[in-house]
Amino acid sequence: MAGDVGVQDYPIVWKKNVAPDHVELILQAPMLARAVPGQFVHVRTPGTLRRPISFSRIDPESGQVGLLFQVVGEGTAWLSQRSENSLLNIIGPLGRGFPPPKAERPWCLVGGGVGIPPLYAALYAWRHRVTAPISVILGARTADYVIMRQDFAKLVNQPIEVTTDDGSLGSKGTVLGPLARWRSRHPEGQVFACGPTPMLAGVANLLQGMGSVYLALEQRMGCGVGACLACVVLGEGENGPEWRRVCHDGPVFSAEELIWR
Amino acid sequence: MAGDVGVQDYPIVWKKNVAPDHVELILQAPMLARAVPGQFVHVRTPGTLRRPISFSRIDPESGQVGLLFQVVGEGTAWLSQRSENSLLNIIGPLGRGFPPPKAERPWCLVGGGVGIPPLYAALYAWRHRVTAPISVILGARTADYVIMRQDFAKLVNQPIEVTTDDGSLGSKGTVLGPLARWRSRHPEGQVFACGPTPMLAGVANLLQGMGSVYLALEQRMGCGVGACLACVVLGEGENGPEWRRVCHDGPVFSAEELIWR
Amino acid sequence: MAVNLETSVGALSLTNPVMAASGTFGFGPEYGPLVNLGRLGGVAVKGVSPIPWPGNPPPRVWETDAGLLNSIGLQNPGVEVFCRDDLPFLRQAGTRVIVNVIGRTIEEYCQVVSRLESESGIDALELNISCPNVKEGGMTFGQDEEHAAAVTRAVRSCTTRPLWVKLSPNVADPAGIAVAVEAEGADAISAINTVVGMAIDLKHRRPALGGITGGLSGPAIKPIALRIVYQVAQAVHIPIIGMGGIRSADDVAEFLMAGASAVMVGTATFAEPGIMETIIDALPTCLSRLDATSPAELVGAALPGRGSIEEDRRPGDSS
Amino acid sequence: MAVNLETSVGALSLTNPVMAASGTFGFGPEYGPLVNLGRLGGVAVKGVSPIPWPGNPPPRVWETDAGLLNSIGLQNPGVEVFCRDDLPFLRQAGTRVIVNVIGRTIEEYCQVVSRLESESGIDALELNISCPNVKEGGMTFGQDEEHAAAVTRAVRSCTTRPLWVKLSPNVADPAGIAVAVEAEGADAISAINTVVGMAIDLKHRRPALGGITGGLSGPAIKPIALRIVYQVAQAVHIPIIGMGGIRSADDVAEFLMAGASAVMVGTATFAEPGIMETIIDALPTCLSRLDATSPAELVGAALPGRGSIEEDRRPGDSS
Ligand SMILES: Cc1cc2nc3c(=O)[nH]c(=O)nc-3n(C[C@H](O)[C@H](O)[C@H](O)COP(=O)(O)OP(=O)(O)OC[C@H]3O[C@@H](n4cnc5c(N)ncnc54)[C@H](O)[C@@H]3O)c2cc1C
Numbered sequence A, B: 001m002a003g004d005v006g007v008q009d010y011p012i013v014w015k016k017n018v019a020p021d022h023v024e025l026i027l028q029a030p031m032l033a034r035a036v037p038g039q040f041v042h043v044r045t046p047g048t049l050r051r052p053i054s055f056s057r058i059d060p061e062s063g064q065v066g067l068l069f070q071v072v073g074e075g076t077a078w079l080s081q082r083s084e085n086s087l088l089n090i091i092g093p094l095g096r097g098f099p100p101p102k103a104e105r106p107w108c109l110v111g112g113g114v115g116i117p118p119l120y121a122a123l124y125a126w127r128h129r130v131t132a133p134i135s136v137i138l139g140a141r142t143a144d145y146v147i148m149r150q151d152f153a154k155l156v157n158q159p160i161e162v163t164t165d166d167g168s169l170g171s172k173g174t175v176l177g178p179l180a181r182w183r184s185r186h187p188e189g190q191v192f193a194c195g196p197t198p199m200l201a202g203v204a205n206l207l208q209g210m211g212s213v214y215l216a217l218e219q220r221m222g223c224g225v226g227a228c229l230a231c232v233v234l235g236e237g238e239n240g241p242e243w244r245r246v247c248h249d250g251p252v253f254s255a256e257e258l259i260w261r
Numbered sequence C, D: 001m002a003v004n005l006e007t008s009v010g011a012l013s014l015t016n017p018v019m020a021a022s023g024t025f026g027f028g029p030e031y032g033p034l035v036n037l038g039r040l041g042g043v044a045v046k047g048v049s050p051i052p053w054p055g056n057p058p059p060r061v062w063e064t065d066a067g068l069l070n071s072i073g074l075q076n077p078g079v080e081v082f083c084r085d086d087l088p089f090l091r092q093a094g095t096r097v098i099v100n101v102i103g104r105t106i107e108e109y110c111q112v113v114s115r116l117e118s119e120s121g122i123d124a125l126e127l128n129i130s131c132p133n134v135k136e137g138g139m140t141f142g143q144d145e146e147h148a149a150a151v152t153r154a155v156r157s158c159t160t161r162p163l164w165v166k167l168s169p170n171v172a173d174p175a176g177i178a179v180a181v182e183a184e185g186a187d188a189i190s191a192i193n194t195v196v197g198m199a200i201d202l203k204h205r206r207p208a209l210g211g212i213t214g215g216l217s218g219p220a221i222k223p224i225a226l227r228i229v230y231q232v233a234q235a236v237h238i239p240i241i242g243m244g245g246i247r248s249a250d251d252v253a254e255f256l257m258a259g260a261s262a263v264m265v266g267t268a269t270f271a272e273p274g275i276m277e278t279i280i281d282a283l284p285t286c287l288s289r290l291d292a293t294s295p296a297e298l299v300g301a302a303l304p305g306r307g308s309i310e311e312d313r314r315p316g317d318s319s
């Protein structure tokens, strides 16, 4: 059950550089630790807008959550410079997370780059729930950017499949190769994916016709709470194509409800 | 002889709170330490424009200069939060400072509030040059704001005259009272003054007809180097009133060349 | 002295002068968990058209220095859905409800306004005349006096509700438009809507927004908004609702002194959902500091002949 | 691949596309100790009128969020003093010299331009048509197509020098003005001049600037400037000099892609006198990153039909 949305300051209890230009912050935030994996927070940074970041970890027991982000611009650079004990002003938890996976169906988690963290949160939350085999496929540019691999490895029995664009770790190529193989073995499986939009488009395309494919999307946001209609993506409506708000109707969507064109 | 204008980073070697919301920074800045008292620097703060600040101290021997300012808005608040050893980006020294005082004429330094610091720099530079009596009149709102009084006291024999608006130190009233008395004793004297514009207007008015009255003015600035024509005050021109640039033609003007209306 | 924040915009009274600006506050419930609507002076809902509008392709927002570009494109579900799904919530929200009205023809504006006549719980209509006028090849109604007057006249004949007309800043003479709509019976002027701008997405070598150009809002445009309010205040006798970049009580005071009777806050809510309440909390202290016991006392204080504008200025008097 | 910064604005070649904007760089020598003029693509001097103009009372500048308001009021010593005191320095500065020309009547513009005809060392004239037109009761020449065309036509007949016309953004349709002046023989369009704005001095309950309203410049107006450059680029065939809030090589690239052939930097110089040189230093790397070997390759890259504007966009494709 998702926690109530609030706006509040939370302290950073732990900060770690997890890869070049990739930082993870752990916050003491009991209110956020009731979030559903796939939900996100809207973090105050200097400037006009907040920054949406997904949960990399959600631990209701300790009341801690993680935010793992890549430094790509001014907002994330500012965030990466926060020190332990300083406070972050956060609106959250926001949006619709992943649905709980079905217990008896093979489950595949497919993450690309900074899309990997929310899948770890999903795995952590539901690892005991799923009794069927759990597979993890992680893709990144190079070995350096295959983040959270050890974390995943601790929670699953099967080896983690890794792909890199340059072949510096795992197999050379994208996550679509291993995913196609997984699919042929598990036509009845369920898939959670998060990563760059072209990757998600590839996943949606590859898994067309398969039920239970859930994708966590990104879109430029204004309010983060469904009020401004900035963050739309095209979905299937009852009367043809219709905009969905990533912040409110997503960020997790069933692959079938989106239009990829 | 004034130093060459440059733009450069200088370290803060010393920082002190001298009064409520009044901070003095000492910079290690040999290039600036060749400045003439009354000159100023243009300091980089976040935002669109720099901030003009006068020298409170100029010590060519140690290569150090002082900047003493009141926190009145975002720029000075930011400056007040700089720590020792951090760098300030500075354009300077800028403008026309006080002319060297005449050795044999009684000299009166009249400062109001944050207008006091440049007069200390002037006293320090020329205290040995002036053989006639040197008088100092300092005015402020309350006792707390009579800044640098001890510094002045170390350099002059006569007691410092102090006025405060509320009478909490020295006599109650403005600097104009003591200045009028000084004037009647020293009709041939020379005066350097700096302070809020109404005070300077009062000084100019009171000392009308007296030569050698020099006032250090403030005006909102753009460039600080004479290029934008933002910082004008009205002066006497050959063919009637004419604008003077505080940053380039001043900040120190002879009282006679300004039009107070 | 005690400060009283009660404000009136013509015949309409507000508990305080701070309202949510159209398009930045949805239809009310979205910010419900984060904002106490009952504390706001009012809420202007997202523009409503006769039938659903689809809006523009994403990206629809892009951050700029001290500003925000948006090209939402006036997406909305249409007046029927608005009346069915949104009005019931707004009616019980305990705040003034201002319905922002959009249309592509004069008839469309009238359609929305007429449909709303049978609905209770609407305190004012705000005519957004920055919409593309399909009959005139896409120019906006707010672009010249004649069209602005025509749409105001038509709508005026459909309703007796307080009618506010929201000015576009993208014209040479906004005050001229204000005069024209005042003559047609507008009860107040909202100023300003967003300023047309754009950004380039260097990586993709294309305009950053899906809608190519967008509307600039936020602190970047505050000086433009203040200037327009100041010009309009000298040209009309009806009240002005000022907006553009407001994010503090001091900003509100600037708009009041420039001639606005009340204000709206838009973009600032995105970063700080509680900012309107923060401003309302800060207003009494701010007004006291400025020797006022009510917002009304400051309205127009900086207009020619009203303040200390003719005051003697000495050289160097910058303070 | 090696990047070559050489740029041309019509027939005029520049060593690089970065020039100093009029009014922010005085007449050249003021920034001499801090800026190496020889490295700049050019310098546009402060507006020059036939006889000295006094300008406005102070305060003349006021900082705003990411912007600056100024009401200098075009103070200048007149064309005679300019030719005597300033041109000799500029002639030997080793950069392109653009003389910004102002007047209150068409005759005044012509007077300045004609007087300059006998002087060497002037590479282009930039007509500032945002001046108050005394014959038309203070409206500016840049406010409508007819007046903009008239002043351009008159000046064109006085000189064969490259003639740039600088647009005011304070109109509904800047591209229309650009088309009108192109038809009268303008060789290039400078865009944009400042946006009319104001601020209130709360303490004194009056407009903050001595001139009441002022011109807004700086990063706050960059989106407005880019939009106008983009609109003008689609309307005219002559080159555009873009400006408004530029302070980085990326900003320059945005203006190039929007359709400018060269740029000017104004307000940013106040905070960082060396910023133009910093930008020029950074441009080669910036252009390489964008797969260009010269500024010209990027000019107009974001215009319709030129870039990837029609590119397939998938849901969520915000990057
Ligand atoms: C629901 C959601 C969850 C996200 N989760 C993560 C995460 O867990 N880890 C992570 O590294 N990144 C995540 N992102 C992307 C992240 O929000 C952007 O990288 C970040 O906003 C960039 O900000 P900036 O100021 O550093 O970059 P700039 O490019 O300077 O930002 C400029 C503006 O664009 C927006 N923006 C830039 N890139 C994106 C993007 N990819 N998606 C949406 N808005 C963008 C910014 O929010 C800002 O408003 C998520 C995005 C969304 C929508």
Ligand SMILES: Cc1cc2nc3c(=O)[nH]c(=O)nc-3n(C[C@H](O)[C@H](O)[C@H](O)COP(=O)(O)OP(=O)(O)OC[C@H]3O[C@@H](n4cnc5c(N)ncnc54)[C@H](O)[C@@H]3O)c2cc1C
Binding pocket: B040, B049, B050, B051, B052, B053, B054, B055, B068, B069, B070, B071, B072, B073, B074, B075, B076, B077, B114, B117, B118, B217, B218, B219, B220, B221, B246, B251, C318, C319, D063
């Ligand atoms: C030549 C000169 C020398 C000065 N020397 C000193 C000094 O030694 N100590 C000191 O405390 N102050 C001095 N001042 C005043 C000082 O520059 C301002 O207090 C300071 O700029 C305020 O900046 P802010 O951002 O804190 O305030 P804000 O009010 O937020 O500043 C907004 C803008 O107004 C300008 N501004 C505000 N007040 C003044 C002012 N009084 N004069 C000029 N511009 C102003 C700022 O520079 C800025 O551009 C001097 C001013 C001048 C012109």
Ligand SMILES: Cc1cc2nc3c(=O)[nH]c(=O)nc-3n(C[C@H](O)[C@H](O)[C@H](O)COP(=O)(O)O)c2cc1C
Binding pocket: A222, A228, C021, C022, C023, C024, C046, C047, C068, C070, C072, C074, C100, C128, C166, C192, C193, C194, C216, C217, C218, C219, C221, C243, C244, C245, C246, C264, C265, C266, C267, C268
């Ligand atoms: C995302 C967004 C959507 C907007 N939608 C509307 C709208 O539907 N109707 C309208 O009249 N104004 C709309 N506006 C304009 C605002 O109501 C307001 O006039 C403008 O943003 C200036 O105020 P601000 O700077 O406080 O945001 C919108 C503004 C934004 C940022």
Ligand SMILES: Cc1cc2nc3c(=O)[nH]c(=O)nc-3n(C[C@H](O)[C@H](O)[C@H](O)COP(=O)(O)O)c2cc1C
Binding pocket: B222, B228, D021, D022, D023, D024, D046, D047, D068, D070, D072, D074, D100, D128, D166, D192, D193, D194, D216, D217, D218, D219, D221, D243, D244, D245, D246, D264, D265, D266, D267, D268
């Ligand atoms: C203080 C100041 C003075 C200006 N004076 C002139 C002028 O005399 N003539 C002119 O055409 N533009 C003038 N401008 C406008 C600039 O040349 C430029 O068009 C505008 O400031 C936008 O660029 P920026 O944001 O980089 O400053 C002036 C701008 C400023 C800030």
Ligand code: FES
Binding pocket: A220, A221, A222, A223, A224, A225, A226, A227, A228, A229, A230, A231, A232, A245, A246, A247, A248
């Ligand atoms: S960001 Fe405002 S609706 Fe999604």
Ligand code: FES
Binding pocket: B220, B221, B222, B223, B224, B225, B226, B227, B228, B229, B230, B231, B232, B245, B246, B247, B248
């Ligand atoms: S501040 Fe630019 S001329 Fe003085």
